[in-house]
Amino acid sequence: MTYVVTDQCTGCRYTECVTVCPVECFHLDDEMTYIDPENCIDCGGCVPACPVGAIQPAYLLPPEQQKWIEINRRRAAETPVITSRLAPLPGADQRKMALGR
Amino acid sequence: MTTSPYRIAIVGAGPSGFYAAEALLRTGQDLAVDLFERLPVPYGLVRFGVAPDHPKLKQVTAVFDRIAAMPGFRFVGGVEVGVDVGIETLRNAYHAVILATGASLGRKIGLPGEGLAGIHQASDFVGWYNGHPDCRDLTFDFRGERAVVIGHGNVALDVARLLVKTPDELRHTDIARHALEALAESRIREVHLVGRSGPAGTRFSAKELQEFGTLENCDPGVEPGDLGRDPFDPPHDADPERRMAIGLLEGFSHRMWEKGKRCLFRFHLHPASFEGYDHVGRVMFRRMAPGEDMERELAIDTGLVFLSLGRRSAPLADVPYDGARGVHANVGGRVGGEEHGVPGLYACGWSKRGPQGTIGTNRACALDTVDKLLADLGSLPSPGADAADDLVSALWKRQGLRLDFDAWRAIDAAEVTRGRALGKPREKFVSVEAMIDAARGRDIAC
Ligand SMILES: Cc1cc2nc3c(=O)[nH]c(=O)nc-3n(C[C@H](O)[C@H](O)[C@H](O)COP(=O)(O)OP(=O)(O)OC[C@H]3O[C@@H](n4cnc5c(N)ncnc54)[C@H](O)[C@@H]3O)c2cc1C
Ligand code: SF4
Ligand code: SF4
Numbered sequence: 001m002t003y004v005v006t007d008q009c010t011g012c013r014y015t016e017c018v019t020v021c022p023v024e025c026f027h028l029d030d031e032m033t034y035i036d037p038e039n040c041i042d043c044g045g046c047v048p049a050c051p052v053g054a055i056q057p058a059y060l061l062p063p064e065q066q067k068w069i070e071i072n073r074r075r076a077a078e079t080p081v082i083t084s085r086l087a088p089l090p091g092a093d094q095r096k097m098a099l100g101r
Numbered sequence: 102m103t104t105s106p107y108r109i110a111i112v113g114a115g116p117s118g119f120y121a122a123e124a125l126l127r128t129g130q131d132l133a134v135d136l137f138e139r140l141p142v143p144y145g146l147v148r149f150g151v152a153p154d155h156p157k158l159k160q161v162t163a164v165f166d167r168i169a170a171m172p173g174f175r176f177v178g179g180v181e182v183g184v185d186v187g188i189e190t191l192r193n194a195y196h197a198v199i200l201a202t203g204a205s206l207g208r209k210i211g212l213p214g215e216g217l218a219g220i221h222q223a224s225d226f227v228g229w230y231n232g233h234p235d236c237r238d239l240t241f242d243f244r245g246e247r248a249v250v251i252g253h254g255n256v257a258l259d260v261a262r263l264l265v266k267t268p269d270e271l272r273h274t275d276i277a278r279h280a281l282e283a284l285a286e287s288r289i290r291e292v293h294l295v296g297r298s299g300p301a302g303t304r305f306s307a308k309e310l311q312e313f314g315t316l317e318n319c320d321p322g323v324e325p326g327d328l329g330r331d332p333f334d335p336p337h338d339a340d341p342e343r344r345m346a347i348g349l350l351e352g353f354s355h356r357m358w359e360k361g362k363r364c365l366f367r368f369h370l371h372p373a374s375f376e377g378y379d380h381v382g383r384v385m386f387r388r389m390a391p392g393e394d395m396e397r398e399l400a401i402d403t404g405l406v407f408l409s410l411g412r413r414s415a416p417l418a419d420v421p422y423d424g425a426r427g428v429h430a431n432v433g434g435r436v437g438g439e440e441h442g443v444p445g446l447y448a449c450g451w452s453k454r455g456p457q458g459t460i461g462t463n464r465a466c467a468l469d470t471v472d473k474l475l476a477d478l479g480s481l482p483s484p485g486a487d488a489a490d491d492l493v494s495a496l497w498k499r500q501g502l503r504l505d506f507d508a509w510r511a512i513d514a515a516e517v518t519r520g521r522a523l524g525k526p527r528e529k530f531v532s533v534e535a536m537i538d539a540a541r542g543r544d545i546a547c
Contacts, residue, residue, distance in 0.1 A: 019468070020462055020465055022164065022461035023161055023164050024164070042157050042308070043158055043460055044308050045462060047341075048342050
């Protein structure tokens with residue numbers, strides 16, 4: 001099992017998730033973050049930390065979201081690890097409000 | 102000109118102590134960190150709290166080992182601050198001291214009969230099955246058929262799960278041998294997990310609850326009479342995690358009892374007293390479920406009770422204590438706070454903010470404390486250049502050996518070897534003497 005970042009994260013990039021990960025397994029590109037399934041220890045700490053509910057345990061993903069397991073695996077291998085919080089992308093606050101959070 | 106590096110002492114080698122060391126050593130400043138730990142073994146509650154059947158979480162120790170390998174890091178094991186060395190002595194030998202001592206004391210419940218035999222702190226049971234040297238001589242009476250766990254958090258779930266798992270489900274974990282043997286003889290068939298709130302008000306995390314649906318010889322259940330009106334309606338502001346947990350409990354309420362054991366989730370029960378002669382025989386509760394017009398008295402017969410009501414930090418001599426929060430008194434990690442602060446003294450982890458969050462929460466917490474420390478560092482008085490090294494040498498000389506990280510590596514290797522023969526990831530040494538003997542396998546006498 002692992003935890004997976006889904007498309008809710010796109011264009012938001014509050015990196016609250018990164019600050020609570022005990023093993024630094026978040027990776028990042030211009031769009032969003034990805035969890036490295038090889039390093040994730042399933043602590044679940046990032047789930048409540050994400051203000052937009054983008055992170056889910058793999059076993060709870062609905063069928064149409066299952067593809068994110070593979071995307072996280074692939075993109076985590078291709079992108080750099082991120083070890084501390086970034087400034088949110090412009091528009092992140094509006095997106096958070098639009099999502100009603 | 103030689104510039105002496107800043108010397109920082111951290112007290113407690115649990116997650117928050119390691120993360121504080123990492124945050125300091127990553128600054129690029131010329132500084133060195135001594136991590137003091139009362140036991141010869143590191144990792145705090147990752148070794149002695151996290152349940153043995155959650156091995157994946159324990160992989161976080163690989164991160165701590167990487168931190169231990171950073172230049173400027175030193176592990177000083179077997180030294181209890183406040184006993185073997187005073188906090189003032191430490192403050193005089195270092196620029197700054199960070200307390201990361203955790204929360205080792207269980208909270209009492211404050212009810213009549215609390216002192217009866219058979220009533221235990223969950224933290225003692227956890228320490229016992231995890232082989233903590235302080236807990237190895239405890240005994241628990243598993244001869245009855247029913248146990249009661251009071252408190253609705255994840256530690257209570259760990260306690261209940263360990264009580265209902267089969268020996269085969271535990272055999273290949275790093276559970277202490279004495280615990281595996283005693284639990285294999287257990288006659289407990291029914292565990293009541295009791296809390297004051299309803300299904301929507303627990304602190305269970307969904308992942309931990311979900312495991313109860315997958316146990317080999319135990320069914321989860323809910324006592325219908327406890328529930329009251331609309332028990333499984335999530336509050337409107339519930340996050341997805343909470344909704345999931347409530348949904349799981351609702352699922353449990355439809356389960357039949359088919360397997361050998363049962364774990365009953367009980368709600369809206371307020372403990373009133375413990376009854377029995379020298380040994381507890383039953384626990385009295387008042388039930389106040391929403392929508393019921395009157396409060397009911399209710400008894401659960403049991404000879405084994407675990408209190409899982411949270412933890413607080415052990416006070417340290419010469420360190421101000423916040424009795425209400427159960428932590429070293431601090432404002433944002435500065436001990437004592439803004440006006441009556443103790444200069445150069447800081448806190449992080451559970452001894453700063455109390456027992457909440459996951460392992461990684463301590464990382465953000467330690468970073469925050471280290472930010473404060475770095476802001477103050479220039480204004481703190483400098484100890485003598487050799488003060489820290491002299492102190493550590495003297496402590497080790499007094500012990501007659503050097504319990505550093507290499508000593509831990511020797512203990513670790515010996516534990517893994519012992520475990521291999523039993524098909525376990527490790528068989529822990531459960532006494533400090535045995536740990537030291539294993540460490541002596543290497544040449545660490547000084
Ligand atoms: C039963 C249980 C299960 C848990 N399960 C999980 C889980 O599944 N997932 C998860 O994410 N988190 C879990 N946690 C939480 C996690 O263990 C804590 O968040 C974390 O260990 C707190 O770190 P800490 O460094 O503040 O304290 P601790 O880990 O308690 O470390 C404190 C250290 O300080 C040492 N010390 C204390 N006083 C002194 C002194 N005077 N001198 C020298 N050394 C001293 C202690 O020996 C200890 O090594 C669990 C906790 C418990 C109790
Ligand atoms: S906190 Fe959530 S939304 Fe923000 S970067 Fe992390 S996963 Fe994405
Ligand atoms: S579950 Fe834990 S280890 Fe995995 S990504 Fe989230 S915070 Fe990191």
